[in-house]
Amino acid sequence: MAGRVNHGVLLGCTLLCAAALLCSGGTIRVAKGASSSPIGTAGVPVASDARLAGDAKQTRFVLDLDRTIQFRAFALADPYRVVVDIPEVSFRLPAGVGAAGRGLIKAFRYGLVMPGGSRIVFDLTGPARIANSYVLDAANGQPPRLVLEFEEVDRTTFVQSLAPESRPELKPAIADAAASVASVAAPVEAAAPAKPIAGADSRPVIVIDAGHGGLDNGTQASGESEKNLVLGFALALRDRIEKNGKYRVVMTRTDDTFIPLDDRVKIARNQSASLFVSIHADALPRGEGDAQGATIYTLSDKASDAEAERLAEAENRADAIGGVNLTEEPTDVADILIDLAQRETRTFSNRFARLLMSEMKNTVRMHKHPLKSAGFRVLKAPDIPSVLVELGYVSNKGDLEHLVSDSWRSRTVGSMAQAIDVFLAKRVARAGATN
Incomplete structure (x- = not known):
């Protein structure tokens, strides 16, 4: 699959503790020659479509974009959720996208969560994590695409992947990593x-x-x-x-x-x-x-x-x-x-x-x-x-x-x-x- 970059962004303790994964794994690299989409409000990136594929063991989320962005992902429990923070994006998605789920994802929502920052929240059917994230370069008339691959895990593994504010013992270990993405996911x-x-x-x-x-x-x-x-x-x-x-x-x-x-x-x-x-x-x-x-x-x-x-x-x-x-x-x-x-x-x-x-x-x-x-x-x-x-x-x-x-x-x-x-x-x- 041309242009595929496997970053291995695990939504487990690895994601939360390793600055290298949060920094390099959170960058979408758009290949040269990528098709140019209309610029969004105030020049922000444009998301033109989003879709789900897969089953209750593995589910894939795909977001069509028009340029390089960074992202940060973390998990939250009770209810089971995965949150993806990105810079402000102009969501120009078809009506009703996200209301119906598939596989591990019950539904997802998206929107502005702070000035300059957007968020996508995935409601899960049960414990799951992002096993891989990568980008497909623009090809054959298709835009650059952010891809998140979810996989089913047990409750214990999911708890280990919780956001740092839910696990105080992880806070010192991720301080540097958090600082590196502060501009994307400021409180x-x-x-x-x-x-x-x-x-x-x-x-x-x-x-x-x-x-x-x-x-x-x-x-x-x-x-x-x-x-x-x-x-x-x-x-x-x-x-x-x-x-x-x-x-x-x-x-x-x-x-x-x-x-x-x-x-x-x-x-x-x-x-x-x-x-x-x-x-x-x-x-x-x-x-x-x-x-x-x-x-x-x-x-x-x-x-x-x-x-x-x-x-x-x-x-x-x-x-x-x-x-x-x-x-x-x-x-x-x-x-x-x-x-x-x-x-x-x-x-x-x-x-x-x-x-x-x-x-x-x-x-x-x-x-x-x-x-x-x-x-x-x-x-x-x-x-x-x-x-x-x-x-x-x-x-x-x-x-x-x-x-x-x-x-x-x-x-x-x-x-x-x-x-x-x-x-x-x-x-x-x-x-x-x-x-």
């Missing part, structure tokens, strides 16, 4: 804004969190993705709030980028935010009837009902979808939830939720039970009043028509901005009276 957490300089801007800070993003599409229906709908709404809400000049608005994301759940909370805490508002759009699983209207959620140890529990579980899976290691959960969450500061914060969160419902019900169709609660990870800042707003159901025809309507968005943004202003004005006045 997402680094994107979190730093704390504002004291005295630079004393206005209360509102953090608006557009849910999902990047390779996490959220719910989808009729060609519309939740991540795009809620980003457009969040940006409009930011613009409306900033018009009066009374508050400073910080966004967790302003483009199609994946942000881990804990990093969204860290952004709010780093900014000493006065309010955190997470924007989403729900969907009922197929065959489970219909629902409509906006719902406002606050944090609670126990979900208010089965639907709230289902939604919280779905939203809390965002990190797994994005290829984030879930083995290092915060150890202080239980303590935070019973802390007096958290109790006070919950009181303010519930107060804002009721105020928000009062304003929204005049302009927006609300769910029959508009105020609910559940254990959303993104609402767990111990010192920041936080709510999660489901604007409607993309699975409901009427709600979806509203979600894509500019006039509906303008009315809804107006009612939310009014509620935020009333809530923060009272808190600022209360704070001033105690000083």
Whole structure:
């Protein structure tokens, strides 16, 4: 097979510990004479197609590209996943690619995971590793192709291949290797804004969190993705709030980028935010009837009902979808939830939720039970009043028509901005009276 370069990029301890494999094995070399494809957005590489082949013992993934890139691969457990980090790529893949799996790969997702960096996450049917990776040079009208060959392994072998953050004993051994690919796979957490300089801007800070993003599409229906709908709404809400000049608005994301759940909370805490508002759009699983209207959620140890529990579980899976290691959960969450500061914060969160419902019900169709609660990870800042707003159901025809309507968005943004202003004005006045 002409142009085949076997790099032996093992997704075992070898991959994680050997800098030579991570560096030389992670480079796609495109042969001279390779066909030239259109350049992607801002000159980034273009991926034009992706496909799977093979069976439950060995499965091959092929990605068509237009130029040389570097990559880094690592494994994550529970659920079984393999993550491939690459520089930012313009994915121009056919609709639906990755939704159906084959062999060892249940499905795969792709998208921007940080400024300048993209990610492909493979959901596995069981423990597996990348046994080989190589490139096929452009030939016979075919573009350069990145090829990853997965092979079935046992649980013990897979555990040995886990990402270094899951295995502390490997961290010293891979320090040099990690540094060599830092420009390709920099931690997402680094994107979190730093704390504002004291005295630079004393206005209360509102953090608006557009849910999902990047390779996490959220719910989808009729060609519309939740991540795009809620980003457009969040940006409009930011613009409306900033018009009066009374508050400073910080966004967790302003483009199609994946942000881990804990990093969204860290952004709010780093900014000493006065309010955190997470924007989403729900969907009922197929065959489970219909629902409509906006719902406002606050944090609670126990979900208010089965639907709230289902939604919280779905939203809390965002990190797994994005290829984030879930083995290092915060150890202080239980303590935070019973802390007096958290109790006070919950009181303010519930107060804002009721105020928000009062304003929204005049302009927006609300769910029959508009105020609910559940254990959303993104609402767990111990010192920041936080709510999660489901604007409607993309699975409901009427709600979806509203979600894509500019006039509906303008009315809804107006009612939310009014509620935020009333809530923060009272808190600022209360704070001033105690000083």
